[in-house]
Amino acid sequence: MEHGSFEDQSKATFSLTDEDHTLANAVRFTLNQDPRVTFCGYSIPHPSDARVNIRVQTTGDPAREVFNDSCQDLMLICEHVRGTFDQAVLKFKTGKGLSAMDIKK
Amino acid sequence: MGTATENESMDSEGTSTQEETFTKVSVWDLPDLPKGKLPPHIELQRTRVLCGSLAPTNTENVNYSGAYAAMGVDNSVRFEQFRDNFKVEIVRLEEDELEFDMIGIDPSLANAFRRILIAELPTMAIEKVLIANNTSIIQDEVLAHRLGLIPIKVDPRLFEYMSENDVPNEKNTIVFKLHVRCTKGSDRLRVLSSELKWLPNGSELILGTEHSASSSSAKPKTYTSFSCSQDTRPEFSDEPIAPKDADIIVAKLGPGQEIELEAHAVKGMGKTHAKWSPVATAWYRMLPEVLLLRDIEDDEAEALVKKCPLKVFDIEDIGKGKKRATVARPRACTLCRECIREEGWDKNVALRRVNDHFIFTIESTGALPPEVLFTEAVKILEEKCERVITELS
Ligand code: SF4
Numbered sequence: 371m372e373h374g375s376f377e378d379q380s381k382a383t384f385s386l387t388d389e390d391h392t393l394a395n396a397v398r399f400t401l402n403q404d405p406r407v408t409f410c411g412y413s414i415p416h417p418s419d420a421r422v423n424i425r426v427q428t429t430g431d432p433a434r435e436v437f438n439d440s441c442q443d444l445m446l447i448c449e450h451v452r453g454t455f456d457q458a459v460l461k462f463k464t465g466k467g468l469s470a471m472d473i474k475k
Numbered sequence: 476m477g478t479a480t481e482n483e484s485m486d487s488e489g490t491s492t493q494e495e496t497f498t499k500v501s502v503w504d505l506p507d508l509p510k511g512k513l514p515p516h517i518e519l520q521r522t523r524v525l526c527g528s529l530a531p532t533n534t535e536n537v538n539y540s541g542a543y544a545a546m547g548v549d550n551s552v553r554f555e556q557f558r559d560n561f562k563v564e565i566v567r568l569e570e571d572e573l574e575f576d577m578i579g580i581d582p583s584l585a586n587a588f589r590r591i592l593i594a595e596l597p598t599m600a601i602e603k604v605l606i607a608n609n610t611s612i613i614q615d616e617v618l619a620h621r622l623g624l625i626p627i628k629v630d631p632r633l634f635e636y637m638s639e640n641d642v643p644n645e646k647n648t649i650v651f652k653l654h655v656r657c658t659k660g661s662d663r664l665r666v667l668s669s670e671l672k673w674l675p676n677g678s679e680l681i682l683g684t685e686h687s688a689s690s691s692s693a694k695p696k697t698y699t700s701f702s703c704s705q706d707t708r709p710e711f712s713d714e715p716i717a718p719k720d721a722d723i724i725v726a727k728l729g730p731g732q733e734i735e736l737e738a739h740a741v742k743g744m745g746k747t748h749a750k751w752s753p754v755a756t757a758w759y760r761m762l763p764e765v766l767l768l769r770d771i772e773d774d775e776a777e778a779l780v781k782k783c784p785l786k787v788f789d790i791e792d793i794g795k796g797k798k799r800a801t802v803a804r805p806r807a808c809t810l811c812r813e814c815i816r817e818e819g820w821d822k823n824v825a826l827r828r829v830n831d832h833f834i835f836t837i838e839s840t841g842a843l844p845p846e847v848l849f850t851e852a853v854k855i856l857e858e859k860c861e862r863v864i865t866e867l868s
Contacts, residue, residue, distance in 0.1 A: 372867075386863060392590045393859045399583040402538035403551045438867050445860040446554050447584065451577075452853040454563045458575065459846045462565035 382433035400440040526826040573845035591852040592757040594746040603739040626840035628719040643699040649740040657728035669721035677701035719841030755838040762832035763808035776800035
């Protein structure tokens with residue numbers, strides 16, 4: 371859910387249900403890395419409410435777009451982390467498999 | 476004469492390289508860091524947590540893309556840059572344990588993965604226990620709690636969540652039976668987790684209300700309604716479902732005591748109850764960096780080696796009977812700060828942490844291997860982003 375004004379689209383608060391620090395802090399990081407962002411932050415209004423508010427203020431672009439791009443960035447990062455990790459595991463396993471074979475000989 | 480000058484120049488070169496290596500190790504030119512245009516002391520603040528004798532400083536990360544704009548340095552991390560710098564190195568991979576280095580990532584992401592591993596990856600755990608008979612000294616509720624905490628070796632991805640109105644069926648419930656009796660006159664008996672026997676056809680307990688009418692229907696109604704046996708599924712036919720460890724003590728029975736029960740395991744997440752957490756623990760620490768700010772020699776070196784409980788320092792011979800302290804195993808450092816506790820030693824040793832290098836450890840409880848857990852965790856973060864994106868559009 372987005373809370374903003376129609377006149378000024380460059381500032382908005384996004385209220386996400388069923389999310390917590392896990393997503394909010396990660397998105398805040400990617401938002402902060404975006405040069406279009408002048409301010410971003412998040413808060414959890416009440417600990418027993420599964421809800422987090424993310425505030426985005428930009429230099430002019432619609433906050434919604436910038437927020438969307440940041441989520442996209444985060445997804446790209448995740449995909450890359452997963453790919454790199456899988457490769458590293460594969461490399462480790464094949465390396466280990468070879469050395470185990472050596473021992474058997 | 477020519478040779479003499481050559482010797483001289485070689486000598487002076489020798490000393491100067493020595494100095495160079497010293498400054499190299501001790502201060503700014505760390506090889507695996509990208510060379511920014513920031514002045515060295517600010518670069519240090521940006522990339523390290525400093526551990527003084529009183530408290531760590533510089534614990535905050537500078538994320539804002541324009542933080543160094545005044546110095547003409549762009550602090551934004553573009554994806555390409557991240558992609559080029561990010562590295563993963565597996566250190567140790569065992570059946571249930573994984574240690575790896577994640578280099579070039581922000582703590583907010585490393586922490587997101589950790590949080591997901593602990594609280595948001597589903598597993599199967601015993602949720603309902605139907606107790607037919609329990610004459611042991613362990614109360615029903617304590618027994619049920621103990622059963623819930625037993626890790627079950629089964630891939631949770633093969634099951635569905637059971638919501639409130641669902642009937643337990645073969646897609647969302649695993650049923651175990653436990654029936655142990657300690658005969659009179661025998662020794663006390665340990666009830667181990669291996670006594671939990673999987674019932675692929677579902678519950679065998681007949682619903683109380685159906686009891687009288689059961690004569691009319693062909694199959695009496697039980698607490699579950701399985702439409703087919705679970706062991707017909709190819710995933711389970713060659714590997715029956717069982718607790719991960721066969722030797723967990725569930726209860727102890729005295730002579731004449733008996734436990735008879737049925738346990739129903741369902742899918743859940745660690746944020747509901749820790750029994751559903753797929754990891755015993757998942758944690759990370761930042762790579763410690765231990766530097767000697769000046770040459771520590773002879774007795775001082777000996778003293779330094781003795782100070783450290785984790786044997787981070789070592790002594791090297793530099794000839795002429797002289798000894799010098801070296802940092803041999805900085806990775807082992809726990810930042811206990813024992814080496815800088817004594818007055819003045821913080822001028823000799825610098826303790827730091829590299830704030831984008833994480834030593835990540837995952838201990839799986841056994842449902843899934845740790846490397847699979849991590850990839851699943853990353854996938855979940857991706858799904859979260861996807862959800863937000865679809866909600867926005
Ligand atoms: S902080 Fe502790 S573990 Fe680290 S080098 Fe000093 S004495 Fe050793």
